[in-house]
Amino acid sequence: MAHIHLRPGLIAACLALAVVIGVGYFADHQNQALYREQARAEVSEHLGAVRAALESNIISNIQLVRGLVAVIASDPDIDQAKFERIASELIGEHSQLRSIAAAPDLVIRMIYPMIGNEQALGLDYLRHPTQREAALASMQARHMVLAGPIDLVQGGQGFIGRFPVFVEGGPAGDRAWGLISAVIDVDQLYTDSGLMRDDLPIQLVLMGRDADLSDDTVFFGDGMVLKQEPVEAEVSLPNGGWRIAAIPRDGWPEIPSNALQFRAALAAAMLMVMLPIVFAGYLYDQHRAHIRKLAVREGEMRILSRRLKLALETSKIGVWELNIDTGHLKWDQRMRELYGIPDDVTPDAVEHWKDKLHPDDRDQAVEEFDEAIAAGGMYNSVFRVMQADGTTRWIRTIGASHLDPSGHTLVLGVNWDVSDDVQLKTRLIEANQSAETRNRELEDARQQMEHNSLHDSLTGLPNRRFLDERVLKDDAETAPSALIHIDLDRFKHINDTLGHAAGDAMLTHAANVLRENCRENDLVARVGGDEFIIAVMTSTKNDALSALAGRIVEQMRQPVPYENHKCRFGASVGIAVNTSDDAVPAKQLLINADIALYRAKNQGRNRFEFFDATLKAEILSNKKLADEILSGLERSEFLPYFQPQFDAQTLDIIGVEALARWQHPKRGLLAPDSFLCTAEELNVVPLIDRAILEQTLWQSARWEANGITIPKKSVNVSAGQLQDPELIDRLDGLPIKTGELSFELLELIFLDDQDEIVASNIERLTAMGIDIEIDDFGTGYASIISLLQLKPARLKIERRLIAPITSSTSQRQLVASIIEIGKSLGIKVVAEGVETRDHVSILSELGCDTLQGYALGKPMPSDVFIDFVRENRWRAAA
Secondary structure, three states, X not given: OOOOOOOHHHHHHHHHHHHHHHHXXXXXXXXXXHHHHHHHHHHHXXXXXHHHHHHHHHHHHHHHHHHHHHHHHHOOOOOHHHHHHHHHHXXXXXXXXXXXXXEEOOEOOEEEOOOOOHHHOOOEOOOOOOOHHHHXXXXXXXXXXXXXXXXXXXXXXXEEEEEEEEXXXXXXXXXXXXXXXXXXXXXXXXXXXXXXXXXXXXXXXXXXXXXXXXXXXXXEOOHHHHHOOOEEEEEEEOOEEEEEEEEEOOOOOOOOOOHHHHHHHHHHHHHHHHHHHHHXXXXXXXXXXHHHHHHHHHHHHHHHHHHHHHXXXXXXXXXXXXXXXXXXXEEOHHHHHHHOOOOOOOOOOHHHHHHHEOHHHHHHHHHHHHHHHHHOOEEEEEEEEEOOOOOEEEEEEEEEEEEOOOOOEEEEEXXXXXXXXXXXXXXXXXXXHHHHHHHHHHHHHHHHHHHHHOEOOOOOOEXXXXXXXHHOOOOOOOOOOEEEEEEXXXXXXXXXXXXXXXXXXXXXXXXXXXXXXXXXXXXXXXXXXXXXXXXXXXXXOHHHHHHHHHHHHHHHOOOXXXXXXXEOOEEEEEEEEOOOOOOOOHHHHHHHHHHHHHHHHHOOOOOEEEOOHHHHHHHHHHHHHHHHHHHHHHOOOEEEEXXXXXXXXXXXXXXXXXXXXXXXXXXXEEOHHHOHHHHHHHOXXXXXXXXXXXXXXXXXXXXXXXXXXXXXXXXXXXXXXXXOOOHHHHHXXXXXXXXXXEEEEEHHHOOOOOOHHHHHXXXXXXXXXXXXXXXXXXXXXXXXXXXXXXXXXXXXXXXXXXXXXXXXXXXXXXXXXXXXXXXXXXXEEEEEOOOOHHHHHHHHHHOOXXXXXXXXXXXXXXXXXXXXXXXXXXXXXX
C-alpha cells in the first residue's frame, strides 16, 4: 500500500493561504454589505415618495366623491341634469376620476360623463357576476369599499370606489337608497403618482387587490420583483391598503463599484505574504524527501524477506521428484503428511505411492501417470489416498519432465489436498439438483396461483381480472361479438336472511345455469358479488341472444331448494352487440352492456334489454343536461320565483314560497320538472336548494328596505339535505331571523321510522327558529303518530286533492277532514292549487288557514313581486 506523506512546508503554506483568503473574503463581504445597505436606502427614499403620492391622490378622489354622496343623501330625488352638473365640477378637466355613476336600488340610472360610458347604464349589480358581491359588501358594511383594478363595462380598467347612500326618514330608520360608484382611471392615477415616469430609478409592484393587504395578487408591475428581496411599504387607504415593493431599475448590483480596486489590493497583499512562506516550505520539503527515499528502500527489503519466509512456512503443498532412469523417489515432509506415512518409513520408490492410492482410483491414476511419462509432457491428475485411520483424502498432483545436468530424466511435481474443494463441488451439485426440483415445484405453485388469481374461488368461473386481461384488452386475440351483463335480483335479501352460506349456494346455482345455457366458445365470468358477464365470442344474431337471455331470466326465477327453504331470486340482463357497422372497443362494449342492464332494472327487473341507438342518445342527452346543470350552478343561473300565500279570511299576504327556476342561457326559463330528476342523479339538489335559500334571504332584506314586510318565507329542502350531518353547520352565518323561515319537507320523504341524523336535524332546525312544513300532504306516508312526533308548523294539502272540491262533495269532505286534523293538532293548514274564486270561497268556509294558487298569484321574480304587493293586484282578481 502506498503511503501519502504530507509535506510540512506545504501544510504551512496551505494554512497561511487559508488565513489570508479568510481575511480577504471577510473584508470583501463587509464592503459588499455596506454597498447593499446604501442601495436599499436609496430605493426606500424613492419608494416613499411614490407611496405618498398614491395615498394623496386616492384620498383626494374619495373626498371629492363623498361630497356627492352627501348631496344625494339630502336630495334622493336628484335627476340626471343636476347629477351631471355636480359630477362635472368634481371630475374637472384634469381629474383622475374617469366617471361617476349613481345606482338607485343597485341599478345604474345616472352617469357622468355619458359619452363613452353608455354601456354601463342599466347595469344591475345584483345580477352582475363579478360586481355583485362587492356591491352587497359595501351596502352591508355601510361605508365606502374600494375595489380593483377591474375590467370596466365601458372598456379599460379602473379602481371603483363604491359609496353606499342611505336616506333618512324610512319607517325603520335610514333607508338604503343605492350606490355611488366612482371610477378612478388606473393609467391616470399611476401617471399622476409618478409610477409611469421614464426617469423613475426603481422598478415597483403593487399588491392587495380590492384594498386587501393579505392578497398577494400583483396588479401593477412585474411579479419577478418580489423574488429579488425588494424594499416593501404599505399604501394606507380608507378601507384597507395596498402593499408596494421596489428594487432598483436595473436590479440590485451584485458587485460594488469599487470591487475591482479593492480586490486587486487584497490580492497584492496576499501575494506578498505567501511568497516567502512557500519558498521556505519548498526547501524544507526537499530535505525531507531525500531522507524518506532511503527509509522506503530499506522497508521494501524487509518486506520481501518476510514474504519469502512466510510463503515457505505456510505452504501446504508437498514437493516430489522421481528419477525415471533409476526409479528413485524423493518426498518432502509435507508429502509424507499428505499421504500419512510415518517418520520411520522412507518412501523411495513409486510403489509406496501406488500402495496409498484408493482401490477405486488406483488404475486410473497409474494409467494417467504412465501416459504422461511416455509422452514426456505435463502430468495432471486427481485421486484419493487412504489414511491410516481408514479415511480418504483427495489429492491433486501436477508434474513435468526435465533433464538434470547429468542427463537423467526427472519428473518434478507437487501435491496438495483438495478434499474441501471436492466436497464443496459435491454439495454444489446436490444443491443444484435440489434447486431444480424446487424450481419445478415453484413453477407448479405459480401456475396454480395464477389460475386462482384469474378465477372465482366459489364458482370456478373466470373473474373480472381474467376478463380484463384476456378478453377486454385492446390487443386481445379475439374480440367478443356481444357482452351480456347479468345482475341477480333479490340476492341481497337471501344473503341477509338465510346467511352467506345460502348466498354462496345461490351463486353456485346461478353459475351452473349460465354454463348450461352458453356455447363452448362463450366465456362466463363472475365479475362482482352477484354480477356475471357472458362474452359471446362468435357472431350471433340478436334473435339468438334474445332467446339466450330469455332462458337465463326464466331459469333464474325458478325456486332453488336450500335447507328446507325455497329461495327465489331473479336476474336482470343487459346486452350489448358489437356490430360490424358500429364496432366499438371491448371496454366500451362492457359500458354499453352496463347501461342496458341499468335500463332493465329501471323497467321492473327480471327482464333483458339491448343497448341501442335510442338508449345511447338518451344517455348523451342526460349527460348534456347534467353538464349544463353543473355549469348553471357555477354561473348562478338558478334563481327563486316567489308565489305569495294569503290569509284565507282577510286575503292579506302572510308569506311566500320560493320556487326554483333555471334561467337557461338558450332554452329560457325552465321549471323544476325539466331538470330536477337529472339534478337528483348528480346529487346537486342540495346545492340548488342552498342557492335558492341564499337568494331568498337577500331578497327578503331588499323587500324590507323597500318597506315590504313578508312574515313567512318558505323554501324546499331535499331528502339529501335533511340527511346531511353537517346541515346545521352549513346554515351558520346566514342571516336567518327566528320565526320568519320555514323548510318544506315532502311527505314522500317523511317516514315514521326516521334515522337519527334526520331526527337530530329537525330538532336543531326547530331550535334555530326555523319552522317545519309538510309539503304535498296526502300523497305520502305520514301518519298521525309521526305528525305528533314532528310537530310541524304547517301542512300543505296537495293540489290534486284541492282541484275537485268545487264539483265533488266527497272530495270536499276529505279536505275538510284534513283541515280538522290540522286544527286538532294545532297545525296550520295551507291549500295549494287554488285556481278559481270558487276554490277561495269553499276553502275559506272550510276553515283553511292559508291559500296559495294561480287564482290569487302566480310565481314571479322579486321585482315583479314588489310591484304586485304595492299595487294589491290580487284583491281585484279575488
